[in-house]
Amino acid sequence: MLSRTADNLFWMARHIERAENIARVLDVAHSTSLLPLDIEGTDAYLWYAPLNITGCADGYEVKHGLARADTVTHYMALDSGNPTSIYNCLWYARENARAVRGAITSEMWEVINETWLELNRLSQQMDSDKLQDFFDWVKNRSHLFRGVTLGTIRKDVALSFIRLGTFLERADNTARILDVKYHILLPSVNDVGGAADYYQWGSLLKSVSAFEAYRKIYRDAISPQRVSELLILREDMPRSLHACMNEVEAALIAINGLSGQEARRLAGEQHAALHFGRIEDAFTLGLHEYLTDFLQNTALLSREIRDSYLSRRDTLKI
Amino acid sequence: MTTKNLTKYFNEMYADNGEVREIYDTYTRWLKELPTGTLERRNAEAELLFRRLGITFAVYGETSGTERMIPFDIVPRIFGAAEWQRLERGLKQRVTALNAFLHDIYHDQEIIKAGVISAHQVLDNEMYRPEMQGVDLPNQVYAHIAGIDLVRVAENDFYVLEDNLRTPSGVSYMLENRRTMMRLFPDLFVSHSIKPVEHYPQMLLNTLREAAPPNVSDPVIVVMTPGSYNSAYFEHAFLASQMGVELVEGQDMFVHQKKVYMHTTEGPQQVHVIYRRVDDDFIDPRVFRSDSSLGVPGLMEAYCSGNVALANGVGTGVADDKSTYLFVPDMIRFYLGEEPLLSNVPTWRLSEPEELKYVLANLPELVVKEVQGSGGYGMLVGPASTKEEIKAYKQRILAEPAKFIAQPTLALSGCPTLVESGIAPRHVDLRPFVLSGKEVRLVAGGLTRVALSEGSLVVNSSQGGGTKDTWVLED
Numbered sequence: 001m002l003s004r005t006a007d008n009l010f011w012m013a014r015h016i017e018r019a020e021n022i023a024r025v026l027d028v029a030h031s032t033s034l035l036p037l038d039i040e041g042t043d044a045y046l047w048y049a050p051l052n053i054t055g056c057a058d059g060y061e062v063k064h065g066l067a068r069a070d071t072v073t074h075y076m077a078l079d080s081g082n083p084t085s086i087y088n089c090l091w092y093a094r095e096n097a098r099a100v101r102g103a104i105t106s107e108m109w110e111v112i113n114e115t116w117l118e119l120n121r122l123s124q125q126m127d128s129d130k131l132q133d134f135f136d137w138v139k140n141r142s143h144l145f146r147g148v149t150l151g152t153i154r155k156d157v158a159l160s161f162i163r164l165g166t167f168l169e170r171a172d173n174t175a176r177i178l179d180v181k182y183h184i185l186l187p188s189v190n191d192v193g194g195a196a197d198y199y200q201w202g203s204l205l206k207s208v209s210a211f212e213a214y215r216k217i218y219r220d221a222i223s224p225q226r227v228s229e230l231l232i233l234r235e236d237m238p239r240s241l242h243a244c245m246n247e248v249e250a251a252l253i254a255i256n257g258l259s260g261q262e263a264r265r266l267a268g269e270q271h272a273a274l275h276f277g278r279i280e281d282a283f284t285l286g287l288h289e290y291l292t293d294f295l296q297n298t299a300l301l302s303r304e305i306r307d308s309y310l311s312r313r314d315t316l317k318i
Numbered sequence: 319m320t321t322k323n324l325t326k327y328f329n330e331m332y333a334d335n336g337e338v339r340e341i342y343d344t345y346t347r348w349l350k351e352l353p354t355g356t357l358e359r360r361n362a363e364a365e366l367l368f369r370r371l372g373i374t375f376a377v378y379g380e381t382s383g384t385e386r387m388i389p390f391d392i393v394p395r396i397f398g399a400a401e402w403q404r405l406e407r408g409l410k411q412r413v414t415a416l417n418a419f420l421h422d423i424y425h426d427q428e429i430i431k432a433g434v435i436s437a438h439q440v441l442d443n444e445m446y447r448p449e450m451q452g453v454d455l456p457n458q459v460y461a462h463i464a465g466i467d468l469v470r471v472a473e474n475d476f477y478v479l480e481d482n483l484r485t486p487s488g489v490s491y492m493l494e495n496r497r498t499m500m501r502l503f504p505d506l507f508v509s510h511s512i513k514p515v516e517h518y519p520q521m522l523l524n525t526l527r528e529a530a531p532p533n534v535s536d537p538v539i540v541v542m543t544p545g546s547y548n549s550a551y552f553e554h555a556f557l558a559s560q561m562g563v564e565l566v567e568g569q570d571m572f573v574h575q576k577k578v579y580m581h582t583t584e585g586p587q588q589v590h591v592i593y594r595r596v597d598d599d600f601i602d603p604r605v606f607r608s609d610s611s612l613g614v615p616g617l618m619e620a621y622c623s624g625n626v627a628l629a630n631g632v633g634t635g636v637a638d639d640k641s642t643y644l645f646v647p648d649m650i651r652f653y654l655g656e657e658p659l660l661s662n663v664p665t666w667r668l669s670e671p672e673e674l675k676y677v678l679a680n681l682p683e684l685v686v687k688e689v690q691g692s693g694g695y696g697m698l699v700g701p702a703s704t705k706e707e708i709k710a711y712k713q714r715i716l717a718e719p720a721k722f723i724a725q726p727t728l729a730l731s732g733c734p735t736l737v738e739s740g741i742a743p744r745h746v747d748l749r750p751f752v753l754s755g756k757e758v759r760l761v762a763g764g765l766t767r768v769a770l771s772e773g774s775l776v777v778n779s780s781q782g783g784g785t786k787d788t789w790v791l792e793d
Contacts, residue, residue, distance in 0.1 A: 001582055001583045001584075002570050002580060002582055003567060003570070003581040003582060003583055004566075004567065004569070004570050004581070005564070005565075006583045014509075095546070096553075097544075098546045098551075099546045100565075101552075101555035101559065101565075102541075102555045102558040102559035102564070103559075103565075104554075110370055113370065114370055117369070157432065157583065161431045162582075204600075255583065257583060257584050257585075258584075258585070259583075259584075259585065269750050309583045310583075
């Protein structure tokens, strides 16, 4: 496969996944903001979280100053000046898809193209009472894209690069959501089992569609340790770090090729740490430190993937 | 753009006596029985289909709406088997002669020695590529893909408007228009026996295979595009995927020891045939425009060494510019010893003082074009222009007369078309695509372009023209 094609497939999937995750983060921020909270400086405090998770707090502050529900939402969802807004993610995804139309199925292209056209229509008429619908729509389009992909594309190296993009991005997002939320929720760690706690941790779980699973698995009050275990180590949770790294490693093995040895080694190492790790150890190290390590390793892996597969390397290495 | 004095033109559907021409019989009967509003509904469906498929093109110099759809008209343009056969023979003849001409001028230049065409006309032409002198191409084919623009002025009178031998586009619309028509009107395809066009990509792939360097048994073929912002990008991607080959950009390839490779996830892979949709000027910054980032440094050297084939070949522009056009009938006589089956439009060369004088005196009746122009840009349609426009254009001509040619304003045939007020005739042309490899082939059909505003003669999509499905009926 052409390196440029692989690059576009990888980023097409990452951008779609990123759009979905931004929608999830905003969705939860909105439902949390409806709860009676007793956290200091509630609003601004609450609305910094989504900005921190997606790493666009600096850009936001320059433009809008204090974090407010309406401006944060607009900045993250529809602002074309914010490179990581849902709007731009879906635009980039379409540009990536457009660049490799021959490598994806026409149904995949149609979903991505239609999403972009529809987004432009929706963004013209966005009212606050339609936000919930909008976030659902973004999630659904992402679900649809994955479904159409699995249902129509040949199981070859193109699919492997798409899955690689999807799951690297998802691992990255789950780790960030957990890290930022854990920070916010720390003050109430002692208040395990309290109502506020229930809603707070509950909303975190909901943002990664893990609320129902938590209840089924633990049948107990929500505790930070269990939430972390669920989202980091449980490989049966589709958005956990472990599950994501399973997929990343599998995709890299399927892609194979001489040049990818280091990428496969890094992914294997990260996967092994999750496979054999214990949540107690993460807490001994400090969850924030643990997640920071994970994010750094993921970034390292991304760079290695880029260098060995996606970039157009030196012409003399024949 | 409308014309006042073109009331008389050939109507594709109705004969002069008002009767429906035989080939449109079945269609008009079907049309009569159609409940009112059906056509309009299907038309809306078609538009939705095209938009969702993302069949768009970009318009140069337009900042808003960089992607537009070419309007699609759902009334087909129909040819009978016999009239198509005549056209097909004429097209093959013409393209064969054009390829023979290109081989000749880049080798022994017999046609110049014989005095049929002047050395000045060929060798001083901006599109003549001295780099190609003496380079041997497989099957002596230069223009593997030719788009020949035809207009019809009477039942049996077709004129060639121009030959497109560089990177002719539009074939994806021919294929998508057919697909759309079959989806919207399956019943019409049952009641008519229409020759298929769907095998065009396969035919193109065979042609490209035949273009490969002779010592390569299983050539790696790619489609090369300037990139996703090119106006015909949709078509490049479409053809690559239909043929099952990679769509590459210049940056995906490099040359090593006079061989071309592409960067893949498994390392470099050698490429043998490049169906390039990038103009000569941009394919190799070392030989042509050095500021081009679309090309591949060293590509020309690999090409001239015979390690890679380019389709179309380099230097075909010398055969399709509007001043060489005049000599095509002579080429047919010279190389094939045959009389041309398709006529040229009578053309005045403004480089000749006598002809310039006549043209300047008759501008309001004539169409004037730039020799190097394409896409309907920069032309003057006399009967449709104001006095001021004509005056301004005259100044341009006088500045550099040799850059222009003039032709009579042709009464392009009219074909029924769905417009606001119902079905009404609109002027059409036809671009069939002729493929040359070990033999010359074409599918029965082409791209019919239609000027959508009443009386307009400019069918180019960049100027608001639309397209139609073109049917060739079986015997």
